Amino acid sequence: MISTVRQRADTVATFRYINVRLMETLAAWVPTTAELEAKILFGRHLWDFAQHTDLFGNRAGELRLARHISRRASAPFVAILDRLAAFDETDSRIDGFYNGFLSILENLYIHDLEEADELLEEPTIRIVKRALWDFERLQADCRDLVAEFPQLSTGNGASCELKAMAESLSGFVDFRSDQEDFKQ
Amino acid sequence: MGSPDKEPLDPTLFGEGQARDDRFQVVDRWADLVNEEPLSPEGRREFLHRQMNEEVNVMEQAAQSLVDFPDVEWEIRKWLARQCCDEARHAQVYLRRMKQQGVEVGEYPVINFQFRVLHKIDSLIGRLAVENRTFEADGLDAAVHGVEEAKADGDSELAALMDAQAADELLHVGFANGYVRKKVKEDPKNILAMARALDRSARAFKIAFGGGRAQRYGVAESERLRAGFSEEEVRVAVELADERRRSGRFVDEDASDSSGETSTDGPSAGQNARQTYVDGERQL
Numbered sequence: 184m185i186s187t188v189r190q191r192a193d194t195v196a197t198f199r200y201i202n203v204r205l206m207e208t209l210a211a212w213v214p215t216t217a218e219l220e221a222k223i224l225f226g227r228h229l230w231d232f233a234q235h236t237d238l239f240g241n242r243a244g245e246l247r248l249a250r251h252i253s254r255r256a257s258a259p260f261v262a263i264l265d266r267l268a269a270f271d272e273t274d275s276r277i278d279g280f281y282n283g284f285l286s287i288l289e290n291l292y293i294h295d296l297e298e299a300d301e302l303l304e305e306p307t308i309r310i311v312k313r314a315l316w317d318f319e320r321l322q323a324d325c326r327d328l329v330a331e332f333p334q335l336s337t338g339n340g341a342s343c344e345l346k347a348m349a350e351s352l353s354g355f356v357d358f359r360s361d362q363e364d365f366k367q
Numbered sequence: 368m369g370s371p372d373k374e375p376l377d378p379t380l381f382g383e384g385q386a387r388d389d390r391f392q393v394v395d396r397w398a399d400l401v402n403e404e405p406l407s408p409e410g411r412r413e414f415l416h417r418q419m420n421e422e423v424n425v426m427e428q429a430a431q432s433l434v435d436f437p438d439v440e441w442e443i444r445k446w447l448a449r450q451c452c453d454e455a456r457h458a459q460v461y462l463r464r465m466k467q468q469g470v471e472v473g474e475y476p477v478i479n480f481q482f483r484v485l486h487k488i489d490s491l492i493g494r495l496a497v498e499n500r501t502f503e504a505d506g507l508d509a510a511v512h513g514v515e516e517a518k519a520d521g522d523s524e525l526a527a528l529m530d531a532q533a534a535d536e537l538l539h540v541g542f543a544n545g546y547v548r549k550k551v552k553e554d555p556k557n558i559l560a561m562a563r564a565l566d567r568s569a570r571a572f573k574i575a576f577g578g579g580r581a582q583r584y585g586v587a588e589s590e591r592l593r594a595g596f597s598e599e600e601v602r603v604a605v606e607l608a609d610e611r612r613r614s615g616r617f618v619d620e621d622a623s624d625s626s627g628e629t630s631t632d633g634p635s636a637g638q639n640a641r642q643t644y645v646d647g648e649r650q651l
Contacts (some may be wrong), residue, residue: 207437
């Protein structure tokens with residue numbers, strides 16, 4: 184599908200928004216998670232989302248937006264992010280983040296790759312592929328953690344809850360109208 | 368949690384503690400830690416545990432600043448995220464070393480001074496002045512010294528650990544120095560926020576660390592210069608470190624300006640408070 188630069192910019196800025204939220208969610212969990220090894224896992228991984236944020240932020244600047252500008256995701260998608268951030272038990276946080284939200288975002292990225300023109304949109308594609316590549320490592324780190332600490336693997340249905348919310352999504356980008364200037 | 372049979376810490380200076388699992392015994396004061404002779408076998412074991420917990424404190428503090436200051440420039444937020452990740456790696460390296468040496472998590476009590484003091488500072492420039500320009504700068508000195516000490520002991524693995532840690536600390540001090548200079552240039556009143564933060568931390572330090580030992584090592588001058596401290600700041604740091612080593616005290620309990628001391632165990636807020644004033648005057 185051919186999309187306009189304007190549409191691509193909105194999508195990229197929305198990816199940036201999502202990554203900032205993920206970085207902030209993990210940051211909030213670092214001091215408030217009791218289990219040492221889980222705390223450290225969150226602390227390490229928030230840097231990955233900061234890097235993805237940075238890449239998408241720079242790319243937004245290349246697509247006629249200001250650099251490092253975010254576009255808030257659609258309201259139903261923001262609700263998923265809010266629910267994720269609200270988990271307060273460590274096993275729910277782990278399950279919700281690694282098995283739930285990363286899986287949802289992975290699907291969004293894969294769908295974006297399938298839709299993108301591989302030549303016209305190559306700079307964005309490279310960023311998305313890099314993010315997907317990082318996800319494999321993040322999820323492997325998580326698997327290693329729960330293998331060592333099985334008590335952290337229960338999850339209390341957190342991932343299922345998030346995935347159920349995502350099933351009813353019709354889109355995650357709140358595209359600008361033709362008349363709308365960009366607002367952060 | 369908290370030190371046995373002691374008054375609770377002043378809640379205006381110390382924030383709530385972070386979450387810790389049941390393995391940990393968290394105390395409030397340095398005197399309630401297991402303070403073995405640093406170079407003894409038991410002291411070396413305890414050092415690994417203490418250092419691991421310090422790395423976790425800095426990680427938690429960097430993460431908390433990401434939460435507390437969502438509107439600051441992206442570049443500085445990115446650095447905070449990087450620092451958080453670096454400290455997490457450091458903690459993992461110490462955990463690995465602890466495991467190799469049979470040291471259990473929770474084997475020794477820990478103190479969460481850094482996070483609790485930093486959490487009460489309401490400006491990012493203040494937190495960076497205390498955490499990165501003071502604690503991390505002292506950590507840089509300690510790591511540089513630690514490399515040489517480990518080499519002398521024939522412990523190449525620990526030397527490599529310390530060397531890598533020093534390289535990371537240099538980045539953390541450096542980005543804070545860059546941010547502080549930029550902000551002071553933009554608005555010289557930012558010096559006041561730094562001074563308030565440094566004063567608070569010095570007072571808190573005096574409460575939590577009273578009775579501690581003096582540092583065993585000096586200022587890593589070339590590394591501090593590389594991290595963006597001015598020659599004048601390094602000169603002042605060297606003078607103060609020399610003065611403290613001569614006095615043999617960790618905290619100058621008679622000093623009215625609450626100047627703190629540096630040790631392998633903790634920070635020196637007062638030292639860098641003075642450095643900051645020097646820096647501020649030059650910027651002005």
